[in-house]
Amino acid sequence: MIAFLCKKLLRFATLLIALCVLSFWLVSYSPLDPIQAYVGADMTRVSLEQREAIAEYWGLNKPPVERFLHWGSALVQGDMGTSMIFRRPVADVIGERFMASLALMSMAWLFSGILGFVLGAIAGMKQDTWVDRLMKWYCFTLASTPTFWLGMLMVIVFAVWLGWFPVGLGVPAGVLAEQVTLADRLYHLILPALTLSILGVANVALHTRQKLVDILASDYVLFARARGEKGFLLFWRHGLRNVAIPAITIQFASFSELIGGTVLAEQVFSYPGLGQATVQAGLRSDLPLLLGIVICSALFVFIGNLVADIIYRLVDPRIRKGESA
Amino acid sequence: MTTQSGETPLLEVQDLCVSFVQYTSCLRQSTLQVINNLSVSIYPGEIVAVVGSSGSGKSLLAHAVLGILPGNASFSGVISYDGQALSPKRQAELRGREIALIPQSVNYLDPLMRVGKQVQTSVHAGNPRSRQREVFERYQLSPDVDKLFPFQLSGGMARRVLVSTALVSGARLVIADEPTPGLDDAAVAETLDYFRDLADQGCGVMLITHDIEAALKIADRIAVFYAGSTVEIAPVQDFAGEGEALRHPYTKALWRALPQNGFEPMPGSQPLPHELPAGCVFQPRCRQATSECSTERPAMRTVREGMVRCIHAT
Ligand code: SF4
Numbered sequence: 018m019i020a021f022l023c024k025k026l027l028r029f030a031t032l033l034i035a036l037c038v039l040s041f042w043l044v045s046y047s048p049l050d051p052i053q054a055y056v057g058a059d060m061t062r063v064s065l066e067q068r069e070a071i072a073e074y075w076g077l078n079k080p081p082v083e084r085f086l087h088w089g090s091a092l093v094q095g096d097m098g099t100s101m102i103f104r105r106p107v108a109d110v111i112g113e114r115f116m117a118s119l120a121l122m123s124m125a126w127l128f129s130g131i132l133g134f135v136l137g138a139i140a141g142m143k144q145d146t147w148v149d150r151l152m153k154w155y156c157f158t159l160a161s162t163p164t165f166w167l168g169m170l171m172v173i174v175f176a177v178w179l180g181w182f183p184v185g186l187g188v189p190a191g192v193l194a195e196q197v198t199l200a201d202r203l204y205h206l207i208l209p210a211l212t213l214s215i216l217g218v219a220n221v222a223l224h225t226r227q228k229l230v231d232i233l234a235s236d237y238v239l240f241a242r243a244r245g246e247k248g249f250l251l252f253w254r255h256g257l258r259n260v261a262i263p264a265i266t267i268q269f270a271s272f273s274e275l276i277g278g279t280v281l282a283e284q285v286f287s288y289p290g291l292g293q294a295t296v297q298a299g300l301r302s303d304l305p306l307l308l309g310i311v312i313c314s315a316l317f318v319f320i321g322n323l324v325a326d327i328i329y330r331l332v333d334p335r336i337r338k339g340e341s342a
Numbered sequence: 343m344t345t346q347s348g349e350t351p352l353l354e355v356q357d358l359c360v361s362f363v364q365y366t367s368c369l370r371q372s373t374l375q376v377i378n379n380l381s382v383s384i385y386p387g388e389i390v391a392v393v394g395s396s397g398s399g400k401s402l403l404a405h406a407v408l409g410i411l412p413g414n415a416s417f418s419g420v421i422s423y424d425g426q427a428l429s430p431k432r433q434a435e436l437r438g439r440e441i442a443l444i445p446q447s448v449n450y451l452d453p454l455m456r457v458g459k460q461v462q463t464s465v466h467a468g469n470p471r472s473r474q475r476e477v478f479e480r481y482q483l484s485p486d487v488d489k490l491f492p493f494q495l496s497g498g499m500a501r502r503v504l505v506s507t508a509l510v511s512g513a514r515l516v517i518a519d520e521p522t523p524g525l526d527d528a529a530v531a532e533t534l535d536y537f538r539d540l541a542d543q544g545c546g547v548m549l550i551t552h553d554i555e556a557a558l559k560i561a562d563r564i565a566v567f568y569a570g571s572t573v574e575i576a577p578v579q580d581f582a583g584e585g586e587a588l589r590h591p592y593t594k595a596l597w598r599a600l601p602q603n604g605f606e607p608m609p610g611s612q613p614l615p616h617e618l619p620a621g622c623v624f625q626p627r628c629r630q631a632t633s634e635c636s637t638e639r640p641a642m643r644t645v646r647e648g649m650v651r652c653i654h655a656t
């Protein structure tokens with residue numbers, strides 16, 4: 018297990034370095050002028066000296082390699098730099114934004130995981146009946162639906178037409194930060210979380226269904242049937258435990274899709290989370306923030322995959338005992 | 343119907359046909375009859391071996407009796423248990439309680455469930471835990487074995503665990519599907535002993551196998567399976583000498599092909615389900631064949647304490 022963890026960590030470290038270099042390189046070729054992005058629309062009022070002062074201050078006049086090394090050595094010491102657009106330490110910005118996104122993502126993750134598993138299990142048990150066909154049709158339709166499109170649809174129907182939910186933002190507009198209640202936050206969370214979950218369901222449900230269908234066709238289920246088991250008892254004894262491991266694994270391994278979906282959903286709902294910060298950082302060439310986000314999301318996805326691997330090892334006796342023996 | 347004519351058989355299968363619906367091209371569908379007009383019966387305390395070559399659909403006989411044929415299969419014929427014709431509902435009630443299956447390998451156990459637990463799920467009367475322990479004790483399976491997962495079992499343990507599932511259930515009819523694949527002689531003997539043991543306790547045992555030598559060692563009667571049907575049902579004593587007591591030409595050829603009986607090879611091969619000859623299914627390979635043999639399919643008839651499907655048998 019220790020060896021396994023070390024190997025994983027080493028691989029992650031190399032991946033992270035490669036990712037940073039790549040992002041840095043890509044942004045340094047960006048046609049956007051970071052100084053202009055920094056200053057904003059009033060570019061005409063900035064003199065050449067001021068421009069140079071700004072460039073000097075942020076180190077933008079140095080060659081990219083030097084800037085990268087500078088940034089990298091600070092990072093190793095735990096300093097992620099300062100965000101140019103928020104003018105605050107990157108760590109603070111990410112921390113705050115990440116918490117907002119985390120609420121959104123965990124809600125969507127839990128909801129889609131549970132609903133997807135239940136749907137997939139039902140469809141698998143009722144293979145080839147109308148229930149199964151309906152479920153498959155639903156999932157394939159969803160799997161080919163873009164997040165932003167569904168998000169806009171949700172906004173139009175539930176926020177604009179029905180007026181049940183706010184159109185966007187994470188908190189009510191025009192209310193002081195101290196007066197925002199948890200209920201307010203939840204209220205703003207529901208629509209984006211729902212959008213994300215509806216899309217996330219398809220993946221788990223289809224996967225669970227396929228696994229269950231395979232399991233039901235297996236020799237050990239045939240034997241269980243021969244011993245008189247059927248229906249729910251059969252699912253409970255043999256289906257559930259065999260299908261749960263792959264389902265949980267895939268749910269943890271889907272962190273990357275979750276982040277991807279969040280970026281888009283936050284954009285549609287103007288939800289002030291990490292996804293929105295990513296888009297802003299990209300559009301305004303805020304290199305320190307962008308790199309910080311890249312590192313954090315990579316870490317997040319890595320943790321998801323790692324947890325999936327560990328669960329697999331802990332739960333499946335074939336791997337667990339096989340290793341200790 | 344043969345030796346114990348006074349008793350009712352525990353299981354009686356009459357004219358069983360099993361066929362599958364197949365889609366040959368997109369919309370064309372055809373039915374493939376894999377078992378045709380199969381009849382066999384088993385009395386309490388008796389072992390009947392159904393012997394046929396591998397992959398010839400013998401397992402479907404077991405699945406049909408248990409009522410666990412796949413969805414695209416259909417069957418006709420009468421299966422009676424204890425003198426009563428079985429309906430699908432009755433089959434569902436009897437599965438695992440009165441009729442137990444002994445599968446061929448450890449793959450038929452749930453890979454994620456400890457074997458002790460799995461055997462306990464087969465218990466229908468009394469305390470599952472103590473019943474399972476009792477039977478494991480009998481087969482010299484120590485308490486540690488209860489906690490093992492199927493993949494941790496040795497070959498010998500696995501066989502005893504599989505037999506235990508039938509024994510704890512208290513079933514009166516045990517169907518063992520190909521229980522001795524690729525085992526060495528000692529292991530075959532050991533496995534067969536378990537079945538003798540079950541039969542001596544009053545169970546009826548149906549042993550489905552391709553291994554005629556193993557079947558001859560243990561069974562009371564042998565049903566020979568050829569091209570989807572039984573061609574002969576003979577008491578085991580008839581398998582002796584030059585095979586003169588045997589009734590069907592195929593059985594005789596099978597007997598003479600055994601190493602100790604001259605190793606005489608049998609030309610040709612079994613016809614596949616979709617290319618059965620009209621008339622007698624054995625006709626293309628039969629030396630006694632006459633012109634009548636290719637016109638009508640012989641019916642099963644009683645000849646000297648046995649049954650045979652051959653018009654010229656005596
Ligand atoms: S019926 Fe004719 S072809 Fe068939 S086994 Fe008998 S003799 Fe041979």
